[in-house]
Amino acid sequence: MSRKPAAKAKPRETGRLPLGEAVVRPTFRRERSALAKGIWPVAGCDEAGRGPLAGPVVAAAVILDPKRIPRGLNDSKKLEPEEREKLYEKICATAEVSVAFGSTARIDRDNILRASLWALAAAVKALPVKPKLVFVDGRDKIDCGCDCQAVISGDALVLSVAAASIVAKVTRDRLMKRLGAEHPGYGFERHMGYSVPEHFAALNRLGPTIHHRRSFAPVTALLGEAVAGDVIVQAASAGLPLSLPEELPSA
Numbered sequence: 001m002s003r004k005p006a007a008k009a010k011p012r013e014t015g016r017l018p019l020g021e022a023v024v025r026p027t028f029r030r031e032r033s034a035l036a037k038g039i040w041p042v043a044g045c046d047e048a049g050r051g052p053l054a055g056p057v058v059a060a061a062v063i064l065d066p067k068r069i070p071r072g073l074n075d076s077k078k079l080e081p082e083e084r085e086k087l088y089e090k091i092c093a094t095a096e097v098s099v100a101f102g103s104t105a106r107i108d109r110d111n112i113l114r115a116s117l118w119a120l121a122a123a124v125k126a127l128p129v130k131p132k133l134v135f136v137d138g139r140d141k142i143d144c145g146c147d148c149q150a151v152i153s154g155d156a157l158v159l160s161v162a163a164a165s166i167v168a169k170v171t172r173d174r175l176m177k178r179l180g181a182e183h184p185g186y187g188f189e190r191h192m193g194y195s196v197p198e199h200f201a202a203l204n205r206l207g208p209t210i211h212h213r214r215s216f217a218p219v220t221a222l223l224g225e226a227v228a229g230d231v232i233v234q235a236a237s238a239g240l241p242l243s244l245p246e247e248l249p250s251a
Contacts, residue, residue, distance in 0.1 A: 028066070034133050041131045045061040046059070050113075051195070052193030054186075054209065055175065058099060058171050059120040061127050062091060075155040091166060095163065100120075121143050136161070137150075137152075137154035139152060173192055176192040195218065
């Protein structure tokens with residue numbers, strides 16, 4: 001009686017982790033393309049501090065040296081504070097760098113978007129070398145005296161913009177730590193002025209400082225004022241709502 005050959009055992013399948021999305025890192029491709037066309041210097045610019053309730057918005061502009069690009073440049077939001085600090089020092093040692101500040105007064109007068117765009121343009125104009133092309137993070141171009149290209153998620157895609165994001169973030173963090181020492185109890189040195197429970201508790205307990213943005217709704221509410229354009233209404237006495245327009249018109 002013939003036997004059927006035993007079926008071969010199927011090889012054991014090893015568990016494989018699902019492939020995640022490719023890690024996106026900024027590159028020097030756009031700058032190199034411009035350089036190949038004879039367009040140089042090329043700068044990247046970015047800002048830090050649009051969202052906080054206190055402190056200025058800080059913009060930075062950076063022209064990287066193609067022969068001395070620091071390793072590890074990335075979107076500042078993807079870096080640990082220690083990494084940002086080290087890269088900040090390397091950027092300042094090898095590149096052309098400038099910063100500009102949009103004050104709380106300017107933010108309250110013009111709105112945060114306009115103050116940010118003004119600071120970005122001011123940072124580019126303050127560079128020691130005038131660029132021929134500027135890449136700016138976001139949707140909006142800036143009036144910087146040369147060609148400008150807005151790149152959405154530019155800090156994650158364009159190396160010079162990533163460098164600018166690091167400079168802007170470290171500069172602002174250092175400033176907020178100084179403000180934290182000058183105004184103890186608010187925790188600026190920890191939350192950098194952002195909307196966190198610790199900050200709201202301090203605002204309720206101590207009230208706003210001169211560095212708080214009066215046009216931002218939580219601060220306005222504490223001041224008992226509703227701001228609409230150039231009209232300030234005492235909401236507490238008038239019983240008016242404390243809602244704010246997304247953007248305040250320029251004064």
